[in-house]
Amino acid sequence: MKSNKLLKFVSSFALSIVLMLGLATPSFAASTGTNSTTTLNLMAAASTRYSLGERVNGVYPSGTLLRAFEDQNPNTKVNVTYDSSGNLLNQMKADPNHSADVFLSADLARMNSAVTANIIQASTVYNLLNNKLVLVGNPNTGLTENSLQYSDVLGWLNDNPGTTIAVGDPAVVPAGTYTKQVFDAIDSTTWNDILTHAALYSNVTNVLNAVAKNVNQLGSVYATDAKTQPQLIVLDSKDVNIIYPIGITNAAMNDTVRAPAAQALVNFLKADIAKTNGSSVFRNFGFSAVVQ
Structure with a gap:
Protein backbone atom coordinates (compact mmCIF):
# COMPACT_ATOMS: atom_id res chain seq x y z
CA MET A 1 0.00 0.00 0.00
CA LYS A 2 2.82 2.30 0.94
CA SER A 3 4.62 1.48 -2.30
CA ASN A 4 1.52 2.43 -4.33
CA LYS A 5 1.32 5.78 -2.54
CA LEU A 6 5.03 6.34 -3.15
CA LEU A 7 4.63 5.47 -6.85
CA LYS A 8 1.72 7.91 -7.19
CA PHE A 9 3.79 10.61 -5.49
CA VAL A 10 6.79 10.06 -7.77
CA SER A 11 4.56 10.03 -10.87
CA SER A 12 2.83 13.23 -9.77
CA PHE A 13 6.18 14.90 -9.05
CA ALA A 14 7.58 13.86 -12.43
CA LEU A 15 4.51 15.20 -14.20
CA SER A 16 4.91 18.53 -12.40
CA ILE A 17 8.53 18.76 -13.57
CA VAL A 18 7.52 18.05 -17.18
CA LEU A 19 4.81 20.71 -17.04
CA MET A 20 7.20 23.23 -15.54
CA LEU A 21 9.77 22.58 -18.26
CA GLY A 22 7.11 22.83 -20.91
CA LEU A 23 5.98 26.19 -19.62
CA ALA A 24 9.58 27.41 -19.32
CA THR A 25 10.50 26.56 -22.91
CA PRO A 26 8.52 29.34 -24.64
CA SER A 27 10.09 31.92 -22.29
CA PHE A 28 13.60 30.69 -23.18
CA ALA A 29 12.79 30.81 -26.89
CA ALA A 30 11.57 34.37 -26.59
CA SER A 31 14.77 35.47 -24.87
CA THR A 32 16.98 33.90 -27.53
CA GLY A 33 14.84 35.54 -30.18
CA THR A 34 15.94 38.98 -28.92
CA ASN A 35 19.46 38.32 -30.24
CA SER A 36 18.53 39.82 -33.61
CA THR A 37 20.97 41.89 -35.67
CA THR A 38 21.16 45.63 -35.07
CA THR A 39 22.17 47.68 -38.11
CA LEU A 40 24.11 50.90 -37.61
CA ASN A 41 24.54 53.58 -40.27
CA LEU A 42 27.93 55.27 -40.01
CA MET A 43 28.62 58.47 -41.93
CA ALA A 44 32.40 58.82 -42.20
CA ALA A 45 34.85 61.25 -43.79
CA ALA A 46 36.27 59.84 -47.03
CA SER A 47 39.81 59.87 -45.64
CA THR A 48 38.89 57.18 -43.09
CA ARG A 49 37.80 54.60 -45.69
CA TYR A 50 41.17 52.83 -45.70
CA SER A 51 41.35 52.29 -41.94
CA LEU A 52 37.64 51.60 -41.38
CA GLY A 53 37.24 49.47 -44.51
CA GLU A 54 34.80 48.91 -47.37
CA ARG A 55 32.82 45.72 -47.86
CA VAL A 56 34.00 43.29 -50.53
CA ASN A 57 31.39 40.62 -51.32
CA GLY A 58 29.55 41.64 -48.18
CA VAL A 59 32.54 41.44 -45.83
CA TYR A 60 34.95 44.07 -44.57
CA PRO A 61 38.59 43.21 -45.35
CA SER A 62 40.75 41.65 -42.66
CA GLY A 63 42.76 44.26 -40.76
CA THR A 64 40.14 46.99 -41.01
CA LEU A 65 38.37 48.42 -37.99
CA LEU A 66 34.82 47.65 -39.07
CA ARG A 67 35.80 44.02 -39.71
CA ALA A 68 37.24 43.79 -36.19
CA PHE A 69 34.18 45.49 -34.68
CA GLU A 70 31.70 43.16 -36.39
CA ASP A 71 33.82 40.14 -35.42
CA GLN A 72 33.64 41.22 -31.78
CA ASN A 73 29.96 42.23 -32.00
CA PRO A 74 28.32 39.55 -34.19
CA ASN A 75 24.82 40.92 -33.52
CA THR A 76 25.70 44.36 -34.92
CA LYS A 77 26.12 45.19 -38.60
CA VAL A 78 27.66 48.50 -39.68
CA ASN A 79 26.77 50.11 -42.99
CA VAL A 80 29.15 52.96 -43.81
CA THR A 81 28.83 55.89 -46.21
CA TYR A 82 32.04 57.68 -47.18
CA ASP A 83 32.10 61.20 -48.59
CA SER A 84 33.29 64.66 -47.72
CA SER A 85 32.10 65.78 -44.32
CA GLY A 86 30.10 68.60 -45.89
CA ASN A 87 28.30 66.26 -48.26
CA LEU A 88 27.55 63.85 -45.41
CA LEU A 89 26.15 66.69 -43.32
CA ASN A 90 23.89 67.74 -46.20
CA GLN A 91 22.71 64.14 -46.62
CA MET A 92 21.80 63.89 -42.93
CA LYS A 93 19.95 67.20 -43.05
CA ALA A 94 17.93 66.02 -46.04
CA ASP A 95 17.10 62.56 -44.63
CA PRO A 96 13.49 62.54 -43.42
CA ASN A 97 14.00 59.15 -41.76
CA HIS A 98 16.96 60.29 -39.63
CA SER A 99 18.64 56.97 -40.39
CA ALA A 100 22.23 57.98 -39.56
CA ASP A 101 23.55 56.76 -36.21
CA VAL A 102 27.17 57.92 -36.00
CA PHE A 103 28.99 60.79 -37.73
CA LEU A 104 32.79 60.86 -38.08
CA SER A 105 33.74 64.25 -39.49
CA ALA A 106 37.11 65.47 -40.78
CA ASP A 107 36.69 68.86 -39.13
CA LEU A 108 35.09 70.52 -36.15
CA ALA A 109 33.08 73.00 -38.24
CA ARG A 110 30.85 70.34 -39.84
CA MET A 111 30.37 68.55 -36.54
CA ASN A 112 29.38 71.82 -34.86
CA SER A 113 26.90 72.43 -37.69
CA ALA A 114 25.45 68.96 -37.13
CA VAL A 115 24.98 69.73 -33.44
CA THR A 116 23.39 73.11 -34.22
CA ALA A 117 21.05 71.41 -36.71
CA ASN A 118 19.92 69.06 -33.91
CA ILE A 119 21.32 66.03 -35.75
CA ILE A 120 24.13 65.11 -33.35
CA GLN A 121 23.73 65.01 -29.57
CA ALA A 122 26.34 67.44 -28.24
CA SER A 123 27.16 65.35 -25.16
CA THR A 124 28.37 62.47 -27.37
CA VAL A 125 30.90 64.46 -29.43
CA TYR A 126 34.50 63.35 -28.93
CA ASN A 127 37.65 64.56 -30.71
CA LEU A 128 38.95 61.25 -32.02
CA LEU A 129 41.78 61.73 -34.53
CA ASN A 130 44.49 64.10 -35.74
CA ASN A 131 45.84 64.29 -39.27
CA ASN A 241 45.34 71.36 -36.32
CA ILE A 242 43.21 68.89 -38.27
CA ILE A 243 40.76 67.22 -35.87
CA TYR A 244 38.27 64.45 -36.60
CA PRO A 245 35.37 64.53 -34.11
CA ILE A 246 32.90 61.67 -33.77
CA GLY A 247 29.35 61.89 -32.43
CA ILE A 248 26.10 59.96 -32.12
CA THR A 249 22.87 61.24 -33.66
CA ASN A 250 19.88 62.27 -31.59
CA ALA A 251 17.81 59.73 -33.50
CA ALA A 252 20.09 56.92 -32.36
CA MET A 253 20.32 58.17 -28.79
CA ASN A 254 16.52 58.18 -28.57
CA ASP A 255 16.33 54.54 -29.66
CA THR A 256 16.83 51.90 -26.95
CA VAL A 257 18.36 49.47 -29.46
CA ARG A 258 20.48 51.77 -31.60
CA ALA A 259 21.89 53.83 -28.71
CA PRO A 260 23.96 51.08 -27.00
CA ALA A 261 25.13 49.72 -30.36
CA ALA A 262 26.24 53.17 -31.52
CA GLN A 263 28.02 53.81 -28.23
CA ALA A 264 29.78 50.45 -28.53
CA LEU A 265 31.09 51.43 -31.97
CA VAL A 266 32.33 54.81 -30.74
CA ASN A 267 34.01 53.20 -27.73
CA PHE A 268 35.68 50.64 -30.02
CA LEU A 269 37.15 53.37 -32.22
CA LYS A 270 38.30 55.34 -29.17
CA ALA A 271 40.05 52.25 -27.84
CA ASP A 272 41.89 51.70 -31.12
CA ILE A 273 43.48 55.15 -31.37
CA ALA A 274 44.39 54.94 -27.67
CA LYS A 275 46.68 51.96 -28.40
CA THR A 276 50.39 52.82 -28.59
CA ASN A 277 51.94 49.37 -28.99
CA GLY A 278 51.75 49.18 -32.79
CA SER A 279 48.40 47.38 -32.87
CA SER A 280 46.31 50.49 -33.54
CA VAL A 281 44.80 50.39 -37.03
CA PHE A 282 44.26 54.15 -37.04
CA ARG A 283 47.90 54.83 -36.10
CA ASN A 284 49.19 52.36 -38.67
CA PHE A 285 47.35 54.35 -41.33
CA GLY A 286 48.96 57.58 -40.14
CA PHE A 287 46.41 59.07 -37.75
CA SER A 288 47.32 60.20 -34.25
CA ALA A 289 45.30 60.72 -31.10
CA VAL A 290 43.98 64.15 -30.17
CA VAL A 291 45.34 65.52 -26.91
CA GLN A 292 42.15 65.78 -24.88
Whole structure:
Protein backbone atom coordinates (compact mmCIF):
# COMPACT_ATOMS: atom_id res chain seq x y z
CA MET A 1 0.00 0.00 0.00
CA LYS A 2 2.82 2.30 0.94
CA SER A 3 4.62 1.48 -2.30
CA ASN A 4 1.52 2.43 -4.33
CA LYS A 5 1.32 5.78 -2.54
CA LEU A 6 5.03 6.34 -3.15
CA LEU A 7 4.63 5.47 -6.85
CA LYS A 8 1.72 7.91 -7.19
CA PHE A 9 3.79 10.61 -5.49
CA VAL A 10 6.79 10.06 -7.77
CA SER A 11 4.56 10.03 -10.87
CA SER A 12 2.83 13.23 -9.77
CA PHE A 13 6.18 14.90 -9.05
CA ALA A 14 7.58 13.86 -12.43
CA LEU A 15 4.51 15.20 -14.20
CA SER A 16 4.91 18.53 -12.40
CA ILE A 17 8.53 18.76 -13.57
CA VAL A 18 7.52 18.05 -17.18
CA LEU A 19 4.81 20.71 -17.04
CA MET A 20 7.20 23.23 -15.54
CA LEU A 21 9.77 22.58 -18.26
CA GLY A 22 7.11 22.83 -20.91
CA LEU A 23 5.98 26.19 -19.62
CA ALA A 24 9.58 27.41 -19.32
CA THR A 25 10.50 26.56 -22.91
CA PRO A 26 8.52 29.34 -24.64
CA SER A 27 10.09 31.92 -22.29
CA PHE A 28 13.60 30.69 -23.18
CA ALA A 29 12.79 30.81 -26.89
CA ALA A 30 11.57 34.37 -26.59
CA SER A 31 14.77 35.47 -24.87
CA THR A 32 16.98 33.90 -27.53
CA GLY A 33 14.84 35.54 -30.18
CA THR A 34 15.94 38.98 -28.92
CA ASN A 35 19.46 38.32 -30.24
CA SER A 36 18.53 39.82 -33.61
CA THR A 37 20.97 41.89 -35.67
CA THR A 38 21.16 45.63 -35.07
CA THR A 39 22.17 47.68 -38.11
CA LEU A 40 24.11 50.90 -37.61
CA ASN A 41 24.54 53.58 -40.27
CA LEU A 42 27.93 55.27 -40.01
CA MET A 43 28.62 58.47 -41.93
CA ALA A 44 32.40 58.82 -42.20
CA ALA A 45 34.85 61.25 -43.79
CA ALA A 46 36.27 59.84 -47.03
CA SER A 47 39.81 59.87 -45.64
CA THR A 48 38.89 57.18 -43.09
CA ARG A 49 37.80 54.60 -45.69
CA TYR A 50 41.17 52.83 -45.70
CA SER A 51 41.35 52.29 -41.94
CA LEU A 52 37.64 51.60 -41.38
CA GLY A 53 37.24 49.47 -44.51
CA GLU A 54 34.80 48.91 -47.37
CA ARG A 55 32.82 45.72 -47.86
CA VAL A 56 34.00 43.29 -50.53
CA ASN A 57 31.39 40.62 -51.32
CA GLY A 58 29.55 41.64 -48.18
CA VAL A 59 32.54 41.44 -45.83
CA TYR A 60 34.95 44.07 -44.57
CA PRO A 61 38.59 43.21 -45.35
CA SER A 62 40.75 41.65 -42.66
CA GLY A 63 42.76 44.26 -40.76
CA THR A 64 40.14 46.99 -41.01
CA LEU A 65 38.37 48.42 -37.99
CA LEU A 66 34.82 47.65 -39.07
CA ARG A 67 35.80 44.02 -39.71
CA ALA A 68 37.24 43.79 -36.19
CA PHE A 69 34.18 45.49 -34.68
CA GLU A 70 31.70 43.16 -36.39
CA ASP A 71 33.82 40.14 -35.42
CA GLN A 72 33.64 41.22 -31.78
CA ASN A 73 29.96 42.23 -32.00
CA PRO A 74 28.32 39.55 -34.19
CA ASN A 75 24.82 40.92 -33.52
CA THR A 76 25.70 44.36 -34.92
CA LYS A 77 26.12 45.19 -38.60
CA VAL A 78 27.66 48.50 -39.68
CA ASN A 79 26.77 50.11 -42.99
CA VAL A 80 29.15 52.96 -43.81
CA THR A 81 28.83 55.89 -46.21
CA TYR A 82 32.04 57.68 -47.18
CA ASP A 83 32.10 61.20 -48.59
CA SER A 84 33.29 64.66 -47.72
CA SER A 85 32.10 65.78 -44.32
CA GLY A 86 30.10 68.60 -45.89
CA ASN A 87 28.30 66.26 -48.26
CA LEU A 88 27.55 63.85 -45.41
CA LEU A 89 26.15 66.69 -43.32
CA ASN A 90 23.89 67.74 -46.20
CA GLN A 91 22.71 64.14 -46.62
CA MET A 92 21.80 63.89 -42.93
CA LYS A 93 19.95 67.20 -43.05
CA ALA A 94 17.93 66.02 -46.04
CA ASP A 95 17.10 62.56 -44.63
CA PRO A 96 13.49 62.54 -43.42
CA ASN A 97 14.00 59.15 -41.76
CA HIS A 98 16.96 60.29 -39.63
CA SER A 99 18.64 56.97 -40.39
CA ALA A 100 22.23 57.98 -39.56
CA ASP A 101 23.55 56.76 -36.21
CA VAL A 102 27.17 57.92 -36.00
CA PHE A 103 28.99 60.79 -37.73
CA LEU A 104 32.79 60.86 -38.08
CA SER A 105 33.74 64.25 -39.49
CA ALA A 106 37.11 65.47 -40.78
CA ASP A 107 36.69 68.86 -39.13
CA LEU A 108 35.09 70.52 -36.15
CA ALA A 109 33.08 73.00 -38.24
CA ARG A 110 30.85 70.34 -39.84
CA MET A 111 30.37 68.55 -36.54
CA ASN A 112 29.38 71.82 -34.86
CA SER A 113 26.90 72.43 -37.69
CA ALA A 114 25.45 68.96 -37.13
CA VAL A 115 24.98 69.73 -33.44
CA THR A 116 23.39 73.11 -34.22
CA ALA A 117 21.05 71.41 -36.71
CA ASN A 118 19.92 69.06 -33.91
CA ILE A 119 21.32 66.03 -35.75
CA ILE A 120 24.13 65.11 -33.35
CA GLN A 121 23.73 65.01 -29.57
CA ALA A 122 26.34 67.44 -28.24
CA SER A 123 27.16 65.35 -25.16
CA THR A 124 28.37 62.47 -27.37
CA VAL A 125 30.90 64.46 -29.43
CA TYR A 126 34.50 63.35 -28.93
CA ASN A 127 37.65 64.56 -30.71
CA LEU A 128 38.95 61.25 -32.02
CA LEU A 129 41.78 61.73 -34.53
CA ASN A 130 44.49 64.10 -35.74
CA ASN A 131 45.84 64.29 -39.27
CA LYS A 132 48.20 66.44 -41.35
CA LEU A 133 47.85 68.12 -44.72
CA VAL A 134 50.36 67.19 -47.42
CA LEU A 135 51.20 68.37 -50.90
CA VAL A 136 51.67 65.42 -53.26
CA GLY A 137 52.92 65.15 -56.83
CA ASN A 138 52.67 62.59 -59.59
CA PRO A 139 56.03 60.90 -60.41
CA ASN A 140 55.75 62.20 -64.00
CA THR A 141 56.44 65.72 -62.71
CA GLY A 142 60.06 64.81 -62.05
CA LEU A 143 59.77 66.33 -58.60
CA THR A 144 61.45 64.65 -55.64
CA GLU A 145 60.44 64.30 -52.02
CA ASN A 146 60.25 67.60 -50.10
CA SER A 147 61.32 69.54 -53.20
CA LEU A 148 58.29 71.84 -53.51
CA GLN A 149 56.58 73.76 -50.71
CA TYR A 150 53.03 75.10 -50.65
CA SER A 151 54.51 78.60 -50.87
CA ASP A 152 56.17 77.71 -54.21
CA VAL A 153 53.18 75.95 -55.83
CA LEU A 154 51.87 78.97 -57.71
CA GLY A 155 55.27 79.70 -59.21
CA TRP A 156 55.72 76.07 -60.25
CA LEU A 157 52.30 75.96 -61.92
CA ASN A 158 53.05 79.19 -63.79
CA ASP A 159 56.44 77.84 -64.92
CA ASN A 160 54.92 74.56 -66.15
CA PRO A 161 52.07 75.37 -68.56
CA GLY A 162 49.32 72.78 -68.67
CA THR A 163 49.90 71.56 -65.12
CA THR A 164 47.13 71.73 -62.52
CA ILE A 165 46.53 71.07 -58.84
CA ALA A 166 43.68 68.95 -57.45
CA VAL A 167 41.96 70.36 -54.36
CA GLY A 168 38.85 69.46 -52.41
CA ASP A 169 36.07 71.99 -52.81
CA PRO A 170 36.27 74.09 -49.61
CA ALA A 171 32.47 74.43 -49.61
CA VAL A 172 32.05 70.77 -48.64
CA VAL A 173 35.53 69.21 -48.25
CA PRO A 174 37.48 69.90 -45.04
CA ALA A 175 40.78 69.10 -46.79
CA GLY A 176 39.93 71.87 -49.24
CA THR A 177 39.15 74.23 -46.37
CA TYR A 178 42.52 73.47 -44.77
CA THR A 179 44.27 73.90 -48.13
CA LYS A 180 42.66 77.32 -48.63
CA GLN A 181 43.85 78.31 -45.14
CA VAL A 182 47.43 77.37 -46.05
CA PHE A 183 47.39 79.41 -49.28
CA ASP A 184 45.59 82.33 -47.61
CA ALA A 185 48.37 82.44 -45.02
CA ILE A 186 50.96 82.85 -47.80
CA ASP A 187 49.28 85.90 -49.33
CA SER A 188 45.73 87.21 -49.45
CA THR A 189 45.61 86.79 -53.24
CA THR A 190 47.34 83.40 -53.51
CA TRP A 191 44.19 81.28 -53.21
CA ASN A 192 42.41 83.10 -56.03
CA ASP A 193 45.50 82.72 -58.22
CA ILE A 194 45.69 79.00 -57.34
CA LEU A 195 42.07 78.57 -58.45
CA THR A 196 43.04 79.51 -62.00
CA HIS A 197 45.18 76.32 -62.06
CA ALA A 198 42.96 74.15 -59.87
CA ALA A 199 40.38 71.41 -60.28
CA LEU A 200 37.95 71.19 -57.36
CA TYR A 201 36.69 67.78 -56.24
CA SER A 202 33.79 66.65 -54.06
CA ASN A 203 35.93 64.64 -51.60
CA VAL A 204 39.57 64.02 -50.79
CA THR A 205 39.60 60.48 -52.21
CA ASN A 206 38.79 61.92 -55.64
CA VAL A 207 41.66 64.38 -55.22
CA LEU A 208 44.06 61.56 -54.42
CA ASN A 209 42.91 59.46 -57.38
CA ALA A 210 43.21 62.42 -59.77
CA VAL A 211 46.89 62.88 -58.87
CA ALA A 212 47.58 59.14 -58.93
CA LYS A 213 46.18 59.00 -62.50
CA ASN A 214 48.05 62.18 -63.50
CA VAL A 215 44.80 63.97 -64.32
CA ASN A 216 46.25 66.69 -62.10
CA GLN A 217 49.98 66.83 -61.43
CA LEU A 218 49.75 68.16 -57.87
CA GLY A 219 47.24 67.65 -55.09
CA SER A 220 46.56 68.65 -51.51
CA VAL A 221 45.42 65.70 -49.37
CA TYR A 222 45.77 64.26 -45.89
CA ALA A 223 48.94 62.46 -44.85
CA THR A 224 46.86 59.31 -44.28
CA ASP A 225 45.63 59.41 -47.89
CA ALA A 226 49.13 59.86 -49.27
CA LYS A 227 50.25 56.80 -47.32
CA THR A 228 47.83 54.63 -49.31
CA GLN A 229 49.44 55.72 -52.61
CA PRO A 230 53.20 55.28 -51.98
CA GLN A 231 54.01 55.94 -55.64
CA LEU A 232 53.04 59.59 -55.14
CA ILE A 233 55.73 62.04 -54.02
CA VAL A 234 55.16 63.89 -50.75
CA LEU A 235 56.43 67.39 -51.42
CA ASP A 236 55.43 69.33 -48.30
CA SER A 237 53.57 68.80 -45.02
CA LYS A 238 51.53 71.17 -42.89
CA ASP A 239 50.23 70.70 -39.35
CA VAL A 240 47.09 72.85 -39.35
CA ASN A 241 45.34 71.36 -36.32
CA ILE A 242 43.21 68.89 -38.27
CA ILE A 243 40.76 67.22 -35.87
CA TYR A 244 38.27 64.45 -36.60
CA PRO A 245 35.37 64.53 -34.11
CA ILE A 246 32.90 61.67 -33.77
CA GLY A 247 29.35 61.89 -32.43
CA ILE A 248 26.10 59.96 -32.12
CA THR A 249 22.87 61.24 -33.66
CA ASN A 250 19.88 62.27 -31.59
CA ALA A 251 17.81 59.73 -33.50
CA ALA A 252 20.09 56.92 -32.36
CA MET A 253 20.32 58.17 -28.79
CA ASN A 254 16.52 58.18 -28.57
CA ASP A 255 16.33 54.54 -29.66
CA THR A 256 16.83 51.90 -26.95
CA VAL A 257 18.36 49.47 -29.46
CA ARG A 258 20.48 51.77 -31.60
CA ALA A 259 21.89 53.83 -28.71
CA PRO A 260 23.96 51.08 -27.00
CA ALA A 261 25.13 49.72 -30.36
CA ALA A 262 26.24 53.17 -31.52
CA GLN A 263 28.02 53.81 -28.23
CA ALA A 264 29.78 50.45 -28.53
CA LEU A 265 31.09 51.43 -31.97
CA VAL A 266 32.33 54.81 -30.74
CA ASN A 267 34.01 53.20 -27.73
CA PHE A 268 35.68 50.64 -30.02
CA LEU A 269 37.15 53.37 -32.22
CA LYS A 270 38.30 55.34 -29.17
CA ALA A 271 40.05 52.25 -27.84
CA ASP A 272 41.89 51.70 -31.12
CA ILE A 273 43.48 55.15 -31.37
CA ALA A 274 44.39 54.94 -27.67
CA LYS A 275 46.68 51.96 -28.40
CA THR A 276 50.39 52.82 -28.59
CA ASN A 277 51.94 49.37 -28.99
CA GLY A 278 51.75 49.18 -32.79
CA SER A 279 48.40 47.38 -32.87
CA SER A 280 46.31 50.49 -33.54
CA VAL A 281 44.80 50.39 -37.03
CA PHE A 282 44.26 54.15 -37.04
CA ARG A 283 47.90 54.83 -36.10
CA ASN A 284 49.19 52.36 -38.67
CA PHE A 285 47.35 54.35 -41.33
CA GLY A 286 48.96 57.58 -40.14
CA PHE A 287 46.41 59.07 -37.75
CA SER A 288 47.32 60.20 -34.25
CA ALA A 289 45.30 60.72 -31.10
CA VAL A 290 43.98 64.15 -30.17
CA VAL A 291 45.34 65.52 -26.91
CA GLN A 292 42.15 65.78 -24.88
